[in-house]
Amino acid sequence: MEFCDVCRGCCHQPREQDHSSPTQVVLPRRGERLHHLHLYWKLTRGLCGPTAVGLVQNKTSDFGRVRRRVPMSVTINDVAKQAGMSVSTVSQALNDKGRISPPTKDRVRRAAMELGYIPDSRARSMRSSRSHAVGLLVPDIRNPYFSELVYAVQDQLYSAGYAPLIGVSSCQASREEDYYRILLSRHMDGVLVVPDGPTSPMLRTMLAREFPVVFVDRPDRALPGVPLVDSDPVPGLDAALDALATRGCRRVAFVPGPESRSYTFREREQAFLDGVDARQGLTGLVVRQGFEDRHRAAATMRRLLGQGVDAVIFGYSADAIKALAMEWDGDQRSRVPLVSFDDLEVFQLISPQVSVISQQVDRMGRQGVDMLLSMIEPGRQAPEGMSVDRRLRTQTLFVPRGLLA
Template sequence: MLTIKDIAKQLGVSVSTVSRALNNHPDIREETKQEVLEAMKRFNYTPNALARSLIQRKSNTVGLMIPDITDPFFSAMAHDVEEVLSENGYQVVYVNTSRRPDKEKRFLNSVMERKMDGIIVTPDFLDDDAKELLQRLNIPVVFLRRRPPEELNMPFVDVNHYEGACRAMEYLFSLGHRQIGFIGMPRYSFTGQERYRGYMDSLKKQGITPDPRGISWNGRTIECGYKAMERLREELPDMTAVFAANDLLGVGALEYTARNGVAVPDQISIIGFDNLEVTDLHWIKLTTVAQPRKEMGRKAAELLMQMMTDNLLTADSITLETQLIVRNTCSGIAR
């Protein structure tokens, strides 16, 4: 059976060009559109049911589901997603789920009602009902900064959180640290679990038995980081360094040290993860592992647009690299 790829090959153009011509996209020259139509007639080609349905219900509306608009990481990434999509003629509908599973499912139901062309999602919770809703959408879906379950054949744009955590730990080991505490995000968090796994495996590779007293599962905020640091200092007084699973937790740990006369990095080293703008303020200067937020947002938007243009329900996922950003909160220890 002839496909859109065969038409593109016959004409010597890309699949994207043929798809855009079928959708009457303004960027495609009229001559090209005519060539595509003539080729379709010549080869007796008819767009498949999915292509026809997508063309018929095209709304130029894209949904963006984020877990917490007050989190600077997600707000900045959402801005970059919206910028790319709006530049290409799409209206973006934001939904802030406040990390609530009921709001996630409510959004997925609304996608069907609004006949959106595609969605970008960063879910915290994905129970069986939510998975079923995603499968029933029958539109392009891109996961951003988390991986979909294996049963959902949908692409993602993310970093390797495990390797990023290992990179942070290797840096602390290179400075001579062995008693390293961990301030974690909520246990249900995929990214938090991956960073915790990197922390644990890194210790084991060094022949260090993880001390449960040095692990504090908490929330995501500065206040949570403050409380976690307070507990770790009480439980593990010999601790020389802390790996905070996100930057806000790291800033909270720094706030605790500042209020309690603990010198950073002379008495204790602290490293975070994300590279938020707050980490580079004049008094903080937090050493951290950077995620390319701007690139992640842009890549997710570009991937979704390609899927919508080519009428695809799946595509290759994109994994970006993390980078160690060395500032002022880590140093070697006296041997």
């Protein structure tokens, strides 16, 4: 059967079909399906033309495959007709704008639900100059710390009516560049970034265009002045050192982590050294190497214990996990207190449990979203506690467990 050129196959009539008479009733033939029953009712009573029906014919080719015609999507005009209201009233009711009574809103939403209407976000973004979508870039989502950060950010964005576009750089500059290009091409309203590695040229371009950017967890020292939400390591480290001193520990080792990758690790090391200097009877030892893998971590831990170290603080949770995977000599695990940054679940599953310095990542993520939305939405207040240089710091908390509980 040949499809009609005028109605594009809606009426499924041969080419000699006469379209001069719009009131001519064209009933579906065998093998045709009707998606909109209310339009079929109008068609059979001459209330609309055949092109408005939305018939779909199943046509089987020689290979036995079925090709179906996809019906057109429902528009806001259809919702207005269904509800018996103007398009402007329907638009205000669906977007919670204007002085629309609750019964009218319910009527409009009921009509939209019956028709399966889904608002076009692209049209809304053209009208409001905002897409209500925000980017989030993290180095590695497999890291439980960043997974918790992603969850907190998306939850706060959802509460504010925004959708996240999550990207993972995998510590690769090329991926980071591509992600920023995607953000600009899709007209995102802003982006939350966990900086990692060298500064991206595309990020500099975005900042030059005054694109809303907020750093989370750590700063980029090459880009001063960019709004930042991170944690202050001093309160948590001071509390941990006090607990170790109370237990009788005298020689404490600190493993800062990969300092070359992040300013945060260097800041934690300095906070540790300052805390040790401020406490009589404590001596500190900084261990910058020896935790590249589990075997080296095991050898390094045995060496530290042989040097009289009676407690270890890890500035990087991944190093702590490597140390926990080693085979301890005798009952040393039950005698040596371990403390690590980041409150990961694995630290509660071993015996004795590992004490942690929590960065309150959930709070950090939510405050980062609030700071970004204050840059996007005029009149929205920034979170309380932000400094003059647009930096907001959450206080780290020491959570004693195991030997320090």
